[in-house]
Amino acid sequence: MRKSVQLIVLLWASLTVGSALATPVKLLGFDDMSCTAWKASKGDTEQRGIYLTWMRGVLTGHNYAQPSQQVSSISSGTIEMFVNTYCSTNPKAEFSEAVFRLSDQFSGRNQPIKK
Numbered sequence: 001m002r003k004s005v006q007l008i009v010l011l012w013a014s015l016t017v018g019s020a021l022a023t024p025v026k027l028l029g030f031d032d033m034s035c036t037a038w039k040a041s042k043g044d045t046e047q048r049g050i051y052l053t054w055m056r057g058v059l060t061g062h063n064y065a066q067p068s069q070q071v072s073s074i075s076s077g078t079i080e081m082f083v084n085t086y087c088s089t090n091p092k093a094e095f096s097e098a099v100f101r102l103s104d105q106f107s108g109r110n111q112p113i114k115k
Helices: 002-020 035-040 044-066 075-091 094-106
Strands: none
Touching: 002 075, 035 075, 035 094, 044 075, 044 094
């Protein structure tokens, strides 16, 4: 049993060190994730819906990766308003960054996600 505990501690330590030294997260998104593309989709309900579905997937991924800091139930309207505000304030940013900041705010973290 002692060896099992040692093995678990060693595994945990290697995962902790490995995540600290890990390469940046590879973002699986759209060819153009700029705030300009987000703003241009305002009148295109299909494209806007696709973006919002992707964003909800990012928030679900956050919940999966951070079970102790879950983003609670959030409407697509709230996501859209947050991204609109973020992109207005940061017009040269990507809307993916907006959804990361949203997860920070709504999960109680209120700190940037470390990449």
